[in-house]
Amino acid sequence: MTQLPTYDDVVAAATRLAGHAHKTPVLTSRTVDEEFGAQVFFKCENYQRMGAFKFRGAFNALSRFSPEQRRAGVVAFSSGNHAQAIALSARLLGMPATIVMPQDAPAAKIAATRGYGGRVVLYDRYTEDREQIGRTLAEQHGLTLIPPYDHPDVLCGQGTAVKELFEEVGPLDALFVPLGGGGLLSGSALSTRALSPDCRLYGVEPEAGNDGQRSLRSGGIVHIDTPKTIADGAQTQHLGQITFAIIRRDVTDILTATDAELVDCMGFFASRMKTFVEPTGCLPLAAARQRKAELRGQRVGILVSGGNVDLARFASLVGG
Numbered sequence: 001m002t003q004l005p006t007y008d009d010v011v012a013a014a015t016r017l018a019g020h021a022h023k024t025p026v027l028t029s030r031t032v033d034e035e036f037g038a039q040v041f042f043k044c045e046n047y048q049r050m051g052a053f054k055f056r057g058a059f060n061a062l063s064r065f066s067p068e069q070r071r072a073g074v075v076a077f078s079s080g081n082h083a084q085a086i087a088l089s090a091r092l093l094g095m096p097a098t099i100v101m102p103q104d105a106p107a108a109k110i111a112a113t114r115g116y117g118g119r120v121v122l123y124d125r126y127t128e129d130r131e132q133i134g135r136t137l138a139e140q141h142g143l144t145l146i147p148p149y150d151h152p153d154v155l156c157g158q159g160t161a162v163k164e165l166f167e168e169v170g171p172l173d174a175l176f177v178p179l180g181g182g183g184l185l186s187g188s189a190l191s192t193r194a195l196s197p198d199c200r201l202y203g204v205e206p207e208a209g210n211d212g213q214r215s216l217r218s219g220g221i222v223h224i225d226t227p228k229t230i231a232d233g234a235q236t237q238h239l240g241q242i243t244f245a246i247i248r249r250d251v252t253d254i255l256t257a258t259d260a261e262l263v264d265c266m267g268f269f270a271s272r273m274k275t276f277v278e279p280t281g282c283l284p285l286a287a288a289r290q291r292k293a294e295l296r297g298q299r300v301g302i303l304v305s306g307g308n309v310d311l312a313r314f315a316s317l318v319g320g
């Protein structure tokens with residue numbers, strides 16, 4: 001593999017994002033501090049543009065396109081936040097975006113992607129291969145494919161959220177970050193090792209899809225079937241080559257949380273902190289709650305990764 005990205009690349013990403021991405025708020029809660037007997041800081045990327053940190057990585061990657069790449073545009077395949085992040089970033093940078101989405105993706109997500117100006121190509125997830133469709137579109141039209149996590153510019157963009165957190169609150173004893181394919185966790189690792197080197201850094205994934213935990217423990221990337229979980233932002237089948245290399249070097253451990261724990265946290269965020277968090281964004285708080293004893297008296301960071309869950313789904317999960 002070529003050289004891994006470094007914290008300098010995260011700093012360069014932060015410069016590209018300045019004036020385009022929001023500097024999201026860090027919230028605290030007396031209730032949480034009392035529950036933990038600790039000082040807990042929530043970095044709220046549910047207030048990021050398009051509702052999740054994925055804007056950071058997408059905008060950073062697209063900002064680096066050459067004039068020829070810009071003219072032809074970008075292609076991405078995703079049914080979730082990455083699709084919306086690419087579509088919005090492309091619109092802001094004045095380039096065409098093609099997003100390959102399953103035809104049974106939630107209508108709201110397809111509409112949101114179109115609303116950001118993305119050209120949506122639908123496929124049948126049972127009979128067609130989205131990567132093949134993406135590659136064919138890329139070849140036929142000269143488009144540049146941007147993957148959701150295993151790309152240096154994507155993960156360095158994601159790392160700017162935790163950079164902002166440390167710059168605002170100073171060093172921490174422990175930091176909890178959600179884990180899907182590992183773009184957010186590996187970027188966070190670069191910022192953590194530069195700005196708070198002794199901080200324990202935990203990735204948190206759904207218990208039903210603990211491929212990351214198994215990969216870290218076995219030393220090789222473990223592949224699984226698409227896990228059945230409400231944490232749709234972390235329904236990945238494996239870590240990336242680049243993300244795993246960084247995670248393996250810099251991350252303390254990978255923890256898991258159950259769907260029931262995520263639902264509890266969604267309700268807690270809404271009722272006690274007046275903030276709206278999607279299931280995947282609840283992974284870190286759920287795991288920190290399991291470790292309250294260890295966190296006593298410490299300074300703890302929780303990365304809240306996104307807030308894109310429609311009201312009907314929120315109500316059926318939390319109200320049920």
Ligand SMILES: *Cc1c(COP(=O)(O)O)cnc(C)c1O
Pocket residue numbers: 052054080081082148149178179180181182183184185233234236278280281305306307
């Ligand atoms: C994509 C996503 C994640 C997981 O990020 P990775 O970089 O794939 O590990 C977590 N939370 C939300 C809200 C997401 O959209």
